[in-house]
Amino acid sequence: MTVLEGKGVNKAFGGRKAVDNVDFDVQAHEILGLIGPNGAGKTTLFNLISGAIRPDSGVITYKGTRISGRKPYAICHMGLGRTFQTAKNFPDLTVYQNVRMGATFGKKGVSEADAERITNEVLAFVGLQDAAEKSMKDITLALQKRVEVARALATGPDLLMLDELMAGLNPTEVGEAMALVSRIRDRGVTIVMIEHVMRAIMNMCDRILVLHHGQKIAEGTPAEIAANPTVIEIYLGE
Amino acid sequence: MKLLRAYREKPVRAVPAAAVVLILILLGLLPGMTPPYTTIMVGSVLMYIILSLCWNMFSGATGYISLATAAFFGLGVYASAFLGGTLPLPALMLVGGAAASVLAFLIGLITLRLRGVYFTIFTLGIVKLLEQLILYLEIHFNNTRGRFVVSHSYTEVFYALYVLLILLLAAILIIRRSRFGKALICIAEGEDAAQHIGINATMVKVLAFTISAFAMGAAGAAMATRWSYIDPYIAFNANYSFLPVLMVIFGGSRYLPGPIIGAAIFAYLQELLTTRFPYIYMLAMGLIMIAAILFMPRGILGLIYDGVRKIHKRKEAKADDGS
Numbered sequence: 001m002t003v004l005e006g007k008g009v010n011k012a013f014g015g016r017k018a019v020d021n022v023d024f025d026v027q028a029h030e031i032l033g034l035i036g037p038n039g040a041g042k043t044t045l046f047n048l049i050s051g052a053i054r055p056d057s058g059v060i061t062y063k064g065t066r067i068s069g070r071k072p073y074a075i076c077h078m079g080l081g082r083t084f085q086t087a088k089n090f091p092d093l094t095v096y097q098n099v100r101m102g103a104t105f106g107k108k109g110v111s112e113a114d115a116e117r118i119t120n121e122v123l124a125f126v127g128l129q130d131a132a133e134k135s136m137k138d139i140t141l142a143l144q145k146r147v148e149v150a151r152a153l154a155t156g157p158d159l160l161m162l163d164e165l166m167a168g169l170n171p172t173e174v175g176e177a178m179a180l181v182s183r184i185r186d187r188g189v190t191i192v193m194i195e196h197v198m199r200a201i202m203n204m205c206d207r208i209l210v211l212h213h214g215q216k217i218a219e220g221t222p223a224e225i226a227a228n229p230t231v232i233e234i235y236l237g238e
Numbered sequence: 239m240k241l242l243r244a245y246r247e248k249p250v251r252a253v254p255a256a257a258v259v260l261i262l263i264l265l266g267l268l269p270g271m272t273p274p275y276t277t278i279m280v281g282s283v284l285m286y287i288i289l290s291l292c293w294n295m296f297s298g299a300t301g302y303i304s305l306a307t308a309a310f311f312g313l314g315v316y317a318s319a320f321l322g323g324t325l326p327l328p329a330l331m332l333v334g335g336a337a338a339s340v341l342a343f344l345i346g347l348i349t350l351r352l353r354g355v356y357f358t359i360f361t362l363g364i365v366k367l368l369e370q371l372i373l374y375l376e377i378h379f380n381n382t383r384g385r386f387v388v389s390h391s392y393t394e395v396f397y398a399l400y401v402l403l404i405l406l407l408a409a410i411l412i413i414r415r416s417r418f419g420k421a422l423i424c425i426a427e428g429e430d431a432a433q434h435i436g437i438n439a440t441m442v443k444v445l446a447f448t449i450s451a452f453a454m455g456a457a458g459a460a461m462a463t464r465w466s467y468i469d470p471y472i473a474f475n476a477n478y479s480f481l482p483v484l485m486v487i488f489g490g491s492r493y494l495p496g497p498i499i500g501a502a503i504f505a506y507l508q509e510l511l512t513t514r515f516p517y518i519y520m521l522a523m524g525l526i527m528i529a530a531i532l533f534m535p536r537g538i539l540g541l542i543y544d545g546v547r548k549i550h551k552r553k554e555a556k557a558d559d560g561s
Contacts, residue, residue, distance in 0.1 A: 050434060071440075072433040082434055090427035101424050104417065105436040155435050 001028045003159055003190055004049070004080075009058035009068075011044055018044040019055070020214035026159065031181070031191045033205035033222075037235055040211040042194045043085055046161050049192075050082045051075040062159070077108060081157030083148045085164050085194075089136050095143075096132040099123055099150045106155025118154055125187075126150045126180060142173040146180070153184065160184060162193040166200055178204060202226065210235065266400060269393045278392045279509055281464070284399040286505040288457045289482040290489070290497035291406055292450040295413075297483075298491040299422045300443055302353075305479040306345060306361035309368050310338035310451040312473035314458025316372065319468055322388035327398050327463060331456035338455025339448045346444035362479065369474035376470070384469030387462045395464040399457065406453045410494070413449075422446055488530050490537025499538060 004026040011019040019041045026032050034042050047053045049060055051072040060068040067075050090098050096119065103118040104110060110118070123129045126146050131139060136147070145165055152160055162181065166174045178200050185191055195201050201208060201222070208225045210218040212235070218228045225231055269277045289307055297304050314334030321330055341364075349360050376382055390398075413419040421442045424432035433439050462468055482501070489500020507526070511519040534541040 052430065052434070071438070073436050073438045076434055076436040084431070088428050088431040090424060090431065092427060093423075101420065101432075102435045104420060105424070105432075107436065151431075151435060 002026065003028050004060070004062050004192070006045075006049070006060045007058055009045070009048060009060060010056045011041075011048055011053065012056055017214045019048060019211075021058075022211070022214070022216050024209055024216070024219075026190060026192055027206075028190055029185065029188060030206040031185055031193065031204055033201045033208040034192060034194045034211065035196070035201060035208060035225075035235065036211035041214040042211055043163055044214075045211070046082060046163055046192075046194065049075075049161065050080065073105075076106060076155055076157075079156060079158040080161070081106075081152035081155050081159070082161040083145070083152050083163055083165065085167070087141075087144045087148045089144055089147055089151070091136050093136065094132065095128055095134050095136065095139070095147050096123065098136065098147050099128075099154045102151035102154035106157075118156070122150050122154045125183070126153070142169050142177070145169075145177070149180065149184075153189075157189060159190040159192065162191065162195075164194055164196065166195060166197040174200060262404065266397075269396055274392060277396050278464075279506075281392060281396040281399055282509070283502055283505040284396070284403055285457050285461055286481065286485060286501040287498050288399065288403055288406060288453055289478065290485045290501040291403075291410065292454045293482040294486045294491055294497045295410060296443075296446045296450040298486060298497070299446065300425050302443065303358045303483070304361045304447070305358055305476075305483070306342070306364050306451075307454055307482055308365045308474050308476055308478035309361070310342060310454035311458035311461075311478045312365070312368060312470070312475075313337045313341060314455035314460075315462040315468055315473035317455070318459045318462035319385040319387050319473075322463060327390050327394060327460065330463070331398060331402065331459045334459030335452040335454075335456035338451040338458070342451030343444060343448045346447040351440065362476070365474050365476055365479055369470045372474075373470040384467055384472075387466055387468055389466040390463040392464055395460050398460040402453060402456055402460070409449070414494075418442065418445070484527055486537075488527070488537055490534075490539035492536060493539045493543075496537050496539045503538070 002025045004024075006022060006024045009019055009022045009024075010017070022041075022045065024045075034045065036042055044053070048055050048068070051067065051070050051074070055068050058068065059066055062075070062078060062080055065078070067078065067080070090101065093101070099122055100115060100119045103115040103122070104112075120129070123132055126149060128143070128146060128150060131143060136144060139147070149160075149162070149165065165181070166177050169177060174197055181191060181193065181200075181204060193201075193205070203222075205222055207220065208218075208222055209216060210225060210228075210231050217234070218225060218231050220228070265280070268280060289311065293304065293307055296302070314331070314337070317334035317337055318330045321333060325333065345361065345364060349357050352360065373383065376385075413422075421432070421437045421439075424435070424437055425439050425442060429439055458473070462473070465472070481504070482497075485500040485504045486497045487500070488504050489498065490496035508519075508523065511522050515522065530537075536544075
C-alpha cells in the first residue's frame, strides 16, 4: 500500500532546480533510502514533504490526502515525523523535556497524563531512560541525534523521515543507530532515510531512490542500485 | 510540573514567593505612607515594569524584537483621551487594552510570517504611522493638536497600575504552566523544530503578541489620566518602545524577575539622573547601557546567578577536597 506519493514535484531556488520533476512513492512498513551526492536535493525533498517549504509545482499526498501546501504542524498531526540533518533539539531543555514536547504537541488533544506515558515509553524504547534528566549540552552527538528521533517518535508518526541520522557517528554508534531504525520499523513505522553511510543503506533499505542534480536517476532494490552503471559512475565510484 | 521547574537554568531559587507577596503588600501601602512624589515616581516605575514584562512575554519568549510597544501604549492613552469622563478608570483601561490587542492581532497576522529585522522595522513604522495619522486627523478635523484628559488622582492611577501588575504577573505564571506557554518555549528554543513537532507557530506568536499588547494599552489608558494633557508626540513617544527593551536586557530576559528588576533599577536611575544630574543624564544612561551589554550580556540576574553558581562550585570543590 502506498502511504506517501509525489508526482512531478519541482522546487527551484533562484533559477537553480533543487528538485526537478521528481516522482516517488513510499510503501507502508518499508525502509526507503534516499541517496545522492551533496547538493542533489535530498534534504530539499524532505523539506517539501514535511511542509517546511512549498513545491513550485507537483502534488504530494500522504495516506491519500494532499499535503503539499500544508503547514508543518498540520502534516505532523497527520502522522508524518522527521528529524533534521543537523540535530535541531531544544538546547536549554533536558532530554526528557525535549521528548515530552513532542508527545504534548504531536497530536491534538493529548492530555498531560498521556504525554507523560508516551514520553516514558519512547525514552525506554530508544534506550534513553537513564539520560532523561541530562541537559542536551552534556550528551554525545549520537545521543543528541537519538533524542531527536525520540522527540519525533513521541509525536506518534506512521511515517518517519530521518535526515543523515548516522553522519558523524563512529562505527559502533552507526551499528546502534541501525539497530534502532530496524526496531522502529518493527513497531510498524514506515521509514524514509537520507544516508551517506553505504553499509547502513545497503543493509537496511528495501528500496533506494537516487537523486542527482535534483533529478531521480535511479530507483530499485539495493542490489539493483549497486549494479546500476549510472549510479556507479556518478555516486558510488568504480 | 517537572517540565517547568527545570525549564531554564535555576542555580538559585527565584526570589521566594513569600518575599514577593511581602513586597507587593508594602507597595500597596506605599501611597498612604510616603510623600506624593514617591507615589508618583513609583507609579511610573510600575508602568515601566508592566511594559517590560509585556515586551518580554512576547519578544523575550519568541526572539522576535517588537518595537510596537509605543503604538499599543499610545492607543491606550487615546482611549482615555476620547472616553475619559464617560467611563470609570477600570473601564478606560479595558477599552485601551482591547484596542491595543486588536491592533496587535492585525499586525501579527500580517507580519509574524516575517523574520528578524523586517518584523522589527515594521513594528517601529506602526508607531510613527499612528503618531502622524492621529496628528493629521486631529489638526484637520478637530482643529487641535492635543487633548485634555479627564484626570484621576495619582493615587488612583497608582492603584490602577498596581492591580494591573498583579493581574499581569498572575497571567504570566498561568501561561508559563500552560500548553500555550510550553509552545512559546519550543518556539524560542527552535522555531523550525517546534513547527515539525506539531506546533502552529504563527498562531502561537500572534496570540502571545495580542495578549502582551493588552496590558500595554491598559497601562497607557491609566497613565493618560495622570498626565491630563496629551498629544500624539506624548502618546506615541518612541521611548516607550525602546526603554522596555533596554530594561529587559539590563535585568536579564531569560529570568522571570529580570524585566521587573531591570525596569525598577533603570526607571529609578533615570529619575535620579534627570533630577540630580540633568546635564550628563543622557551621557550617563548611554555609558551604563554600553557597560551592561559588554559586561553582563545576560543582565543583572545573569551576573548574579553566575556568581552564585561559582560560589556553590567552589564550596563543592572544597567539600570534595576535605573528604
